[in-house]
Every structure is written in C-alpha cells, then in structure tokens.
Amino acid sequence: MLPRQGNALGTVLLGLGLGLGLALSRAPATGQEFDYYSWQGDSFQPGRFYAKPTQCVDIPADLQLCHNVGYKRMRLPNLLEHESMAEVKQQASSWVPLLAKRCHSDTQLFLCSLFAPVCLERPIYPCRSLCEVVRDSCAPIMESYGFPWPDMLNCNNFPFDNDLCIAVQFGNSQATQPPVSKICTQCEMEHKADGMMEQMCSSDFVVKMRIKEIKRENGERRLVAAQKKKLLKLGPLKRKDTKKLVLYMKNAGTCPCPQLDNLSGNFLVMGRKAGGRLLLLALYPWEKKNKEMKFAVKFMFSYPCSLHYPSFYGAEPH
Structure with missing residues (x-):
C-alpha cells in the first residue's frame, strides 16, 4: 500500500525499554500534556540508519492526517523511515479518507504515532494492543475494497503494553463493532x-x-x-x-x-x-x-x- 517500508519495525524496538521519565503507555494524547525534549540523534540504534540526522519539526497544517492530532512537533525521519516532509505528506495523504470512515476512535492516534511521531528522547512506538484494535476495526473496511491490512503495519512488530509504548487512548480494548444498521x-x-x-x-x-x-x-x-x-x-x-x-x-x-x-x-x-x-x-x-x-x-x-x-x-x- 505504501511503497516504502524501510527496515523491519521490529529491529528498532530495542530502544523502547530505556527510561524516559514519561509513562506514555498511559499518557493522554493531548498536545499540551506532552513534555517535549531536545531530540538527540538515534542513528546509533541497531539496524537503523538515516541519510539525514533526526530532527524535531513543526507538524505542517497541510499534513491533513496529523495536523490536529494533539501535539505540534514531530520527529523526522519518522518511524516509517520517510526522510523528507514531502514524502511524509504524500504517503500520509493516502490514509486521510480512512479517518472519515471512523472505524475506530484511535485510528488517527495509531497512524500518526508512525507518520508524525512525537518528539521525545527516544522513538516511542504504538503498543501492539493499539495496533490490534485499530486493525480489527478498520481492516474489514479496507478489505471491502480489496486492500488487505499492509504488512508494514503488522501488529506483531510492535511492543507489548508492559513496554514503553503508546496504548489505546480513546477506544475500548476491544474492536469497535459497527451497528447492524450501518450503510454498506x-x-x-x-x-x-x-x-x-x-x-x-x-x-x-x-x-x-x-x-x-x-x-x-x-x-x-x-x-x-x-x-x-x-x-x-x-x-x-x-x-x-x-x-x-x-x-x-x-x-x-x-x-x-x-x-x-x-x-x-x-x-x-x-x-x-x-x-x-x-x-x-x-x-x-x-x-x-x-x-x-x-x-x-x-x-x-x-x-x-x-x-x-x-x-x-x-x-x-x-
């Protein structure tokens, strides 16, 4: 679905266990309640290499998927290894219509944690449970059009909830089931x-x-x-x-x-x-x-x- 995945996401999860002083696995996703840290390059992490150094940048207004996600700064390259803002915008735009389907209340949180990750001292990935509830609710809509859930978003690549990660925030731990009367x-x-x-x-x-x-x-x-x-x-x-x-x-x-x-x-x-x-x-x-x-x-x-x-x-x- 997205033409570029980069290295397997699982290879960069080693850095998630490092202390941050901020329990994001239970933090609400509101912009004013995130603490921002000066970003230090993480090119030393195993299996990860960027042609450009990691930096903190403002989320632009025309990044429609994430411009109102609840925080104002993102890291670049992102967690999908898009190295330029132009690439982020192009690839993220593909997912904007999924938000209109409202298949799960945490869809934007999950996608933006990868496309426009918040700037902290270490990259913070979505928890496996967050990936699973969004996948279970949104994959049927994608399948209706013949598109499977992409391999690059394989939930097995993300950390368990007892690790440092972004957990389910607005939705239940179970997938949201659409009402029977929902129009096809x-x-x-x-x-x-x-x-x-x-x-x-x-x-x-x-x-x-x-x-x-x-x-x-x-x-x-x-x-x-x-x-x-x-x-x-x-x-x-x-x-x-x-x-x-x-x-x-x-x-x-x-x-x-x-x-x-x-x-x-x-x-x-x-x-x-x-x-x-x-x-x-x-x-x-x-x-x-x-x-x-x-x-x-x-x-x-x-x-x-x-x-x-x-x-x-x-x-x-x-």
Whole structure:
C-alpha cells in the first residue's frame, strides 16, 4: 500500500525499554500534556540508519492526517523511515479518507504515532494492543475494497503494553463493532460532483448499467449487470469481463444499501479489478436531471485527481 517500508519495525524496538521519565503507555494524547525534549540523534540504534540526522519539526497544517492530532512537533525521519516532509505528506495523504470512515476512535492516534511521531528522547512506538484494535476495526473496511491490512503495519512488530509504548487512548480494548444498521461502505458515497470525480479517478473502471439480479453469498453481494451497458472508463477490463459483467460487494451481505432498494433504473457503477474479480467501490442511481452527476461524467477525465488512497474515499463524517 505504501511503497516504502524501510527496515523491519521490529529491529528498532530495542530502544523502547530505556527510561524516559514519561509513562506514555498511559499518557493522554493531548498536545499540551506532552513534555517535549531536545531530540538527540538515534542513528546509533541497531539496524537503523538515516541519510539525514533526526530532527524535531513543526507538524505542517497541510499534513491533513496529523495536523490536529494533539501535539505540534514531530520527529523526522519518522518511524516509517520517510526522510523528507514531502514524502511524509504524500504517503500520509493516502490514509486521510480512512479517518472519515471512523472505524475506530484511535485510528488517527495509531497512524500518526508512525507518520508524525512525537518528539521525545527516544522513538516511542504504538503498543501492539493499539495496533490490534485499530486493525480489527478498520481492516474489514479496507478489505471491502480489496486492500488487505499492509504488512508494514503488522501488529506483531510492535511492543507489548508492559513496554514503553503508546496504548489505546480513546477506544475500548476491544474492536469497535459497527451497528447492524450501518450503510454498506460502497453505498455511502457523497452525491457531489467532486466526490464522484475523485472516486472515478481512483477506480479502475466506470460503467453505466442496469442490474439484472443480486445474490447474497459468503457474506457479500454479487451483482449481475444486464446485457446493455455503457463503459465510461474501461481500465483493465477485458472483453470477457464486459460480456457478462459480475460485480462483488465485499463485506456487504447484510448491511443496507438504499440504492439497491429499487433496481428499475440505470446505475453509475465504479470499481476495481482485484484477484481476478471485479469489486464494486461506489454505486449511484443514474439521474438524468442531476447536475452534479452530469458534470462529473462530462469532466471525469480532466479532473485533477488527488493523492488520496482510492479505497477509502467517500462521504465525510457528519
């Protein structure tokens, strides 16, 4: 998911046992309650090397993932071994849409502890329990779009809670279970032109089609397209894919999808090809008089796509 991991995270956990005089494993994540120390370079730690010396820098306002995380200074290179702020911004932007899904209340805390770690005398990693609760709550959403939890965030690489680390702060020790009435992730997209075009940019294919039938099996929905369809963006689709178009909605076997309550009209469908299957990412009823949709379809190829990770883009939290 992120193109760069650097050395295995487990190789740098040796320094976490050193005394800090600050029990971060139980400290609240509010900016004013963190004590900042002058940062000393840690290039002496086993298995760790940076081309640039470690420094403390202000978290910039345009680092959207972490600019309001609760503290104002971060270490660079970070704990994912991004050595420049430009690289941090680019890679962190991929995770911003996941925050909008609100899959766990500690998602930002966990991600920013790696992307924008607080400046202390030693690097402080997230506890394994923090990684696990965020993973268990957010991975199903990622999997809905065909993206697994990345190896670079393997929770086994992080220290146990009895070590010096950042523990669960705002959430329970158990994963937050979404309510049964929660709308399917693929059906909660914003019906605004910018949102549609952003999703079009990050989808492999875009199709205007009718739905012939829907089946539920193995915890997902399977949508079969009617014979007549219009391919607005072909992407990696081949002739055999388009001849009988079958789309899968992962983790959507029981959740409600209001768009599918009435199958009488056309739909604007966006998705990606993963593992030989076509996954549905977004679904909109085709409305002829909808100005937002007409604008999005007309200018979809000239829209300046953002760097946001395609799988998480959707409605902003209300």
